[in-house]
Amino acid sequence: MRSHQSSLAAVYRLLDGAxxxxxxxxxLAAYGHEITSDWFLLGLIAAIGFALLAESVDLYRSWRAxxxxxxxxxxxFAWCVLCAVLLLVGYFTKTSGGYSRLVIGTWGAAxxxxxxxxxxxxxxxxxxxxxxxxxxxxxxxxGVTESGLRLARNLIAEPQLGIRVAGFYQVAESDACQASxxxxxxxxxxxxVEDAVAAARAGDIDLIYIALPxxxxxxxxxxxxxxxxxxxxxxxxxxxxxxNLLHTRWHNVGDSSMLSVYDTPIEGLNGxxxxxxxxxxxxxxxxxxxxxxxxxxxxxxxxSPGPVIFKQHRYGLDGRPIKVWKFRSMTTQxxxxxxxxxxxxxxxxxxxxxxxxxxxxxxxxxxINVLQGRMSIxxxxxxxVAHNEEYRQVVSGYMLxxxxxxxxxxxxxxxxxxxxxxxxxxxxxxxxxxxxxxRHWSLWLDIRxxxxxxxxxxxxxxxx
Numbered sequence: 001m002r003s004h005q006s007s008l009a010a011v012y013r014l015l016d017g018a019x020x021x022x023x024x025x026x027x028l029a030a031y032g033h034e035i036t037s038d039w040f041l042l043g044l045i046a047a048i049g050f051a052l053l054a055e056s057v058d059l060y061r062s063w064r065a066x067x068x069x070x071x072x073x074x075x076x077f078a079w080c081v082l083c084a085v086l087l088l089v090g091y092f093t094k095t096s097g098g099y100s101r102l103v104i105g106t107w108g109a110a111x112x113x114x115x116x117x118x119x120x121x122x123x124x125x126x127x128x129x130x131x132x133x134x135x136x137x138x139x140x141x142x143g144v145t146e147s148g149l150r151l152a153r154n155l156i157a158e159p160q161l162g163i164r165v166a167g168f169y170q171v172a173e174s175d176a177c178q179a180s181x182x183x184x185x186x187x188x189x190x191x192x193v194e195d196a197v198a199a200a201r202a203g204d205i206d207l208i209y210i211a212l213p214x215x216x217x218x219x220x221x222x223x224x225x226x227x228x229x230x231x232x233x234x235x236x237x238x239x240x241x242x243x244n245l246l247h248t249r250w251h252n253v254g255d256s257s258m259l260s261v262y263d264t265p266i267e268g269l270n271g272x273x274x275x276x277x278x279x280x281x282x283x284x285x286x287x288x289x290x291x292x293x294x295x296x297x298x299x300x301x302x303x304s305p306g307p308v309i310f311k312q313h314r315y316g317l318d319g320r321p322i323k324v325w326k327f328r329s330m331t332t333q334x335x336x337x338x339x340x341x342x343x344x345x346x347x348x349x350x351x352x353x354x355x356x357x358x359x360x361x362x363x364x365x366x367x368i369n370v371l372q373g374r375m376s377i378x379x380x381x382x383x384x385v386a387h388n389e390e391y392r393q394v395v396s397g398y399m400l401x402x403x404x405x406x407x408x409x410x411x412x413x414x415x416x417x418x419x420x421x422x423x424x425x426x427x428x429x430x431x432x433x434x435x436x437x438x439r440h441w442s443l444w445l446d447i448r449x450x451x452x453x454x455x456x457x458x459x460x461x462x463x464x
Contacts, residue, residue: 011122012060017047019114027107033100042099046082053078064137064161068123069444072116079115083108130162137162139207142169142196142223144189147237148211152187163207169196171212171219193223200230211237264403265441273443274376281377281450282370293364296356300327304350309365314382319402322374324382325365329353366408378446379407380434381418391427398427401434404441411437411445414452 024043028035054060059074090096129135139155141148152165167190190196199205208227212220220236227234266274297308309325316322330348349357356362369375375382380401383391392398412418412433417426437445 013051013054015118015122016050016054016115019118020047020050020111023111023114024103024107027103027110030106031100031103033103038098042086046086049082049085050078053082063123064126064163068120069442071119071123073442073444075115075119076112079108079112126162127160131159135162136164137206138166138204139163139209140166140169140190140196140199140205141187141209141211141237142193143171143211143237144168145211145213148209151209151211151237156187166190166205169193171216171223193226197223197226197230200227200232203231205232208232208234209237210234265438266404270441274446275373277443277446278370278376282367286367286371289364289367292361296327296361296364299352300329300350300356303352304328304331306331313385314406315385315388315402316374316382317402317405319399321385322369322382322406324375324406325369327353327356327362327365329356329362363408370408374405376405376407378409378437378449379405380410380437381413381430382406391431394424395428395431397435398431401431401438404438409449409453410434411449414449414456 021043024039024046025035028039033039054075057074057078059071059078063071087096090099126135141152148168152168155161155163155165165187167188169190169192171193190199196205196208200208210220210223212223224234300308306328308328310328310330311323311325313321314324329350330353331350353362366375367377370377388398410433412430415433417430417433437449
């Protein structure tokens, strides 16, 4: 049995502990404090506590196939939880008074930066070494299928991952497996499933990917049972059907295992975090833009007859109707079975409304909708009910965009798909970007979209 991670994990643990202590000593020196036994004990407790927390969240596993942002998120979570626990213990035991708050604050921030920076540097060192043949793992794929070939190409195209594809093993009974598909590929056919099992038992293969269609459940079970008598890491490669699902996860009901197909990533703790993000951001933004909103309201009221705020029914979370607020920018207030989208030179748009629509200032009242809980800062843009009913029949997956709350800005908008959707292609691209957002949602993605909106998302050539 060969361990590829234990030595690296030991390095991570030692460096983490050393950096935690070093950051504390540097912080003490920076503010002219001596390294007393109390400070040293605090640093030692922090180093041990972080090691335990990091172990509990599996921080010291292999990150070879994961992103740096995922690694940073786990690191930050472990360190922030530890800091919170230490502060609570200090508060309730009334021992915090003996420690400098300035030193503690500097130490906490500096340690987090050091933990993330050294991981970034070490990760790229590993990438450099792996691309040159060091710290690599051998892999084989069972099943000459399209998904298997795609995986082989991806692994070959990313040598920094350190996963070397030895070749394919063919499942003779599978109609999907055809050795002729390997023509022109950079991999070769190594034999049958029995050969794969023998190689795994001999320790010649570290990773085995089973790339068979999900319909071949019985054959997959047989292969898994045979590979259980080896130390190889075995992974199931999902076929095209599963890889195109919205958001998948396994869950159990008694002894029954189920795979979620069309689901949302924003629930439970994630739902609370996103709601907290919405409340904090919208509250701050509304305070800052209140004078601007008053000026816009006066301009709308004084330049054309009608209400200042236009309220239109749209679909919200899970397709439930909500009322979305906007500054009125047109002479009409369409909200029925037929809603005509604004187009270039539209006579219904008022002079003030034209400016508001080009700059997206007409959407500022939607921050109130966010506080009400109807919308989110970031999410798929809500469409009029009439447009929903029209496009759900012609755009595949259209209604899946309602698995999260609609947003003021979104991934589609910051990528240029905002404004009029006068062609099916434009709406399809918008839906494609909306579903990409749901599949890959994270708080960091929300922050990224907000920043992109600030720099380039307020105006666009398609906004009329």
